[in-house]
Every structure is written in structure tokens, then in C-alpha cells.
Amino acid sequence: MRYAVPGGIVAATATFVTYLVARGHYSGPGALDAETSVATLTLFLISMWVLAIIARPYTWWRIALVAAMGAGFLVVLAVPWLQDFFALKLVGVTMPWAAVGIAAVAALTLEGVWRWVDRRFPA
Numbered sequence: 001m002r003y004a005v006p007g008g009i010v011a012a013t014a015t016f017v018t019y020l021v022a023r024g025h026y027s028g029p030g031a032l033d034a035e036t037s038v039a040t041l042t043l044f045l046i047s048m049w050v051l052a053i054i055a056r057p058y059t060w061w062r063i064a065l066v067a068a069m070g071a072g073f074l075v076v077l078a079v080p081w082l083q084d085f086f087a088l089k090l091v092g093v094t095m096p097w098a099a100v101g102i103a104a105v106a107a108l109t110l111e112g113v114w115r116w117v118d119r120r121f122p123a
Helices: 004-025 031-054 060-078 080-085 094-120
Strands: none
Touching: 004 031, 004 094, 031 060, 031 094, 060 080
16 A cells, blocks of 8 residues: 555656647547547556566566566557557557656656655555
8 A cells, every 4th residue: 555655646647747748739630539548558558567566576477467468458559449449549659659758757756656665664
């Protein structure tokens, strides 16, 4: 529980920032789908990083778990009817890469937050 609140704050902030940046980038019909899709991409990447942190120390099955989650998302992005089902529409390359960049900054922040929580609130 000591990681849930700070991790959630970082994830929520990064996702909202991505959405706001995408809102300024996209316009016209289909803009809402594109905006929410890049926000979803950011949230997924951050959640993968949280899973990777929680999975430490790594064993073969924990690595397989993280890899399976990533592979599952890639399948959703690659299969058109799954894209429709989950309403994912990544448009262009600028905003998806911006979402990856924002998620990377959030991942670095999460690493710092996790270390701070470990020092401040030992188990």
C-alpha cells in the first residue's frame, strides 16, 4: 500500500499530461479517439514499469509475466478487431512517440519515488 498512492499519482499525472498535449496536437473528427489512445499508451507503459518494479528480484517466471503483458498489448495494437474492441487508434508518429517519452520520464520518476518510499517508510 505504501507504493500505491505515489505510483498512482505519477501514473495519473503522466497520463493526464499526455492527454493534454495530445489535445493540443489533434483536431477534427476522430481527435478524441486519438487523444485517448495516446493517453492509454502512456498509462500502459507506466503500468508495465510498475509491474517490472514490483516483480523484483527477477526470476524466470516474473520475467515471463512482464513479457507476456507487453506481448498482449502488442497483439492488441497489431490486430485490427482488437483495436476496434478496445477503441485504440494511434494516429501519426509524433504523439505516440511523445507518449513514450512522457512514460519514460514517469518511469524515471517512479524509480526515484520507489527508492524514497523504501528509505522513508521501511517495511
